[in-house]
Amino acid sequence: MKHIHAHKTVRATMPGILFLAIMGCGSSGILDDDTDIWRPAPDRTDRIESVDLIERSSSPPEGPDLAMEEMLERELPIDDPEEVRNLGLDVVRRSVLENNLELRAELISPDIARADLASEQARFESTLFAGYTRNDQSVFTDLEQGEPTNSDEFLAGLRVPLVTGGDLTIDTLATRSDLGVRIANDPREDWESSIRFSISQPLLRGAGLRTNTASIRIAEWNSDIADARLKLAAIRIIADADRAYWNLYAAWRELEVRKKQYELAVAQMERATRRLEAGDAPEVDVIRARSGAGSTLEAIIRADAALRIRQRDLKRIMNDAGLPIGDVTALRPSTDPNPLRIELDAEALAEEAITNRMEMLELEIRIAIDAMTIDIRRNEALPVFGLDYRYSIQGDDSGFGSAYSALGDLDSHRIGINGEIPIGNQVRENRISAAVLERVRRLATRESRALAIRGEVYDALDRLRQAWQSILASRLETILAARVVAGEERQFEVGLRTSTEVLDAQSRLADAQSREVRALADYQISLVDIAFATGTLLGQSRIDFVERDDRTVVDVEPESDAASPAGGGSEGSVPE
Structure with missing residues (x-):
C-alpha cells in the first residue's frame, strides 16, 4: 500500500509542477503579454499650449491706419x-x-x-472534433480495481447543430488498453472500438425553430x-x-x-x-x-x-x-x-x-425586432427540460483494425431526461417586462x-x-x-x-x-x-x-x- 500512497502523492503534485513550469517560461511563456500598447504622449493630454498669431503672420503686421491708406489706393x-x-x-x-x-x-x-x-447563419455549421487521452495507473490499481494499468483513447466525430435547438453527434472511440497482470478467464481485449450516435434536444427552454433562428x-x-x-x-x-x-x-x-x-x-x-x-x-x-x-x-x-x-x-x-x-x-x-x-x-x-x-x-x-425579443425572453423564462439519447455499436479484439471489424458484437442504448425549474424566476420575468x-x-x-x-x-x-x-x-x-x-x-x-x-x-x-x-x-x-x-x-x-x-x-x-x-x-x- 506504500506504493499506492506514493502514486497518489505524485498525481497530487503534478498540477503544481505544471503551473510552475508555465510561470517559469519567462518572456516566451503563454501568460506573457508582449503586445505594444499605444498611448498618447503626456504633453498632448496634460498641457494646453499657447499660440501667438501675430508672430505667425506670413506678412508684416499692419495697423488700421496704414492698411486703410493702401485700401484707398485700390479700386476694390x-x-x-x-x-x-x-x-x-x-x-x-x-x-x-x-x-x-x-x-x-x-x-x-x-x-x-x-x-x-452571415455569422449568424453560420451558427448551424457542423463541427469536426478529435481528441486523444492517455491514462496511466499503477499495477496495484489494476489488481485492486480491475482496471488497465494504462490506456490510450482516440476520439473523432462530427457534431451537427439542429435548428430545433439540439445537437446530433456521430463519433467513434477507439481504446487501447495495457492490461498488465491478467486475471484468469479475463475476457477483455487490448483494443475496444465503438461508433456512437447521440442526440440532445431541449423540449422547453431553447427549443423550437422560431427560438433558435430568431438571431x-x-x-x-x-x-x-x-x-x-x-x-x-x-x-x-x-x-x-x-x-x-x-x-x-x-x-x-x-x-x-x-x-x-x-x-x-x-x-x-x-x-x-x-x-x-x-x-x-x-x-x-x-x-x-x-x-x-x-x-x-x-x-x-x-x-x-x-x-x-x-x-x-x-x-x-x-x-x-x-x-x-x-x-x-x-x-x-x-x-x-x-x-x-x-x-x-x-x-x-x-x-x-x-x-x-x-x-x-x-x-x-x-x-418587429421588439416583438421577436419578447418571444425570446418568454422562452428563456421556461423551465429547462431536455431529452438525451445515445445508441452505441461496440466491438473488441487484439488489434485496431480487427476491433473495428468486430463492430456489432455488442450494442447499447442510453436515454435520459433532465430538468431545471428556477425558484422565483424574477430575473427572467423582469426581462420580459422590460x-x-x-x-x-x-x-x-x-x-x-x-x-x-x-x-x-x-x-x-x-x-x-x-x-x-x-x-x-x-x-x-x-x-x-x-x-x-x-x-x-x-x-x-x-x-x-x-x-x-x-x-x-x-x-x-x-x-x-x-x-x-x-x-x-x-x-x-x-x-x-x-x-x-x-x-x-x-x-x-x-x-x-x-x-x-x-x-x-x-x-x-x-x-x-x-x-x-x-x-x-x-x-x-x-x-x-
Whole structure:
C-alpha cells in the first residue's frame, strides 16, 4: 500500500509542477503579454499650449491706419479669383456620391450588417472534433480495481447543430488498453472500438425553430436597418449639397449686386465732380458722393467673405480631389433657378412622406425586432427540460483494425431526461417586462415621429409659398427701385436732387435685388426641403445601391433632359 500512497502523492503534485513550469517560461511563456500598447504622449493630454498669431503672420503686421491708406489706393478691397470653375448641380451631386466622406462611411454599414448576418447563419455549421487521452495507473490499481494499468483513447466525430435547438453527434472511440497482470478467464481485449450516435434536444427552454433562428431574423432586420440608414444618409447628404449649391448661388449674386451698387456710386461721384467743375453743384455734394461710394465697400467685403465660406462648404461636401478645401479656385454655379408657381396637395405629400421616410421604416423594423425579443425572453423564462439519447455499436479484439471489424458484437442504448425549474424566476420575468415596455415605447415613438414628419411637410410647403411670394414682391420692388434710381439721376443732372438722395435710391435698389436673390435661393432650397421631407430626391435622376464584389456601391441613373424644378431655367435673372 506504500506504493499506492506514493502514486497518489505524485498525481497530487503534478498540477503544481505544471503551473510552475508555465510561470517559469519567462518572456516566451503563454501568460506573457508582449503586445505594444499605444498611448498618447503626456504633453498632448496634460498641457494646453499657447499660440501667438501675430508672430505667425506670413506678412508684416499692419495697423488700421496704414492698411486703410493702401485700401484707398485700390479700386476694390477684394481680389478677383485667379481661376473660376463653373459647376452644374448634376456635377455637384455626382461628386458627392462618389467622394463624400460621410457617405463613404455609411456605405460600409450595410457590409458590416451583411457580415453579421452571415455569422449568424453560420451558427448551424457542423463541427469536426478529435481528441486523444492517455491514462496511466499503477499495477496495484489494476489488481485492486480491475482496471488497465494504462490506456490510450482516440476520439473523432462530427457534431451537427439542429435548428430545433439540439445537437446530433456521430463519433467513434477507439481504446487501447495495457492490461498488465491478467486475471484468469479475463475476457477483455487490448483494443475496444465503438461508433456512437447521440442526440440532445431541449423540449422547453431553447427549443423550437422560431427560438433558435430568431438571431438570424434579427440580423436580417438589422441589415435592412443599415440599408435604410444608408438611404437616409444619401438623401440627407445630397439635400445638404443642394442647399450648399443654392447658398453659393445666392452668395455669388449678392457679390454681383454689391459690386453693381459700388459702380453706381462711383458713377454718381463722377457726375457730382463734373457738376462741381461746371459750377453747378457745391463741393459738399462731391464729398457726399465719395462718402456714399466708400460706404458700399463694407457690403462688398462682407459679401466676398460670405462667398468664400460658401465655396469651402460646398468643396467640403463634394470632397473632390481636384478641388481641395484650401484651393483658391472659385466655384461658380452654372445652373440657374427655375421659379414656377406650383400647387401641391399637402395631405397627399404627408402620407407619402410617412410611407417613404426611412426613419419610419427603421421604427417598423425595430418594432418587429421588439416583438421577436419578447418571444425570446418568454422562452428563456421556461423551465429547462431536455431529452438525451445515445445508441452505441461496440466491438473488441487484439488489434485496431480487427476491433473495428468486430463492430456489432455488442450494442447499447442510453436515454435520459433532465430538468431545471428556477425558484422565483424574477430575473427572467423582469426581462420580459422590460422587453414589453420597450415595444410600447417604440410604438409611441412611431406615432410621435409620424406627427413630426407631417409637420415637416407642411412647414416646407409654407416656406415654398413664402419664397414664391417673396420672389414676386422683391421683383416688383426691384423694378420700381430701378425706375426710382433712373429718375433720381435725371433729377440730379438738372440740380433738383443731391447726391445723398441718389445714393439712397441706389442703396434701396441694391437691397431689393439682394432680397430677390435670397428669395430665388430660398425657393430652390424649399423644393429641396419638400423632397427631403417626403424621403425622395429632387430632380429626374434616381440613385440605386447595388452590391459589387461584396461591397455596396452607388449607381446613379442619368438625369433626363426634361425640365425639372431642381433648376436649369432662365427665370432666375435679377433685373439690372
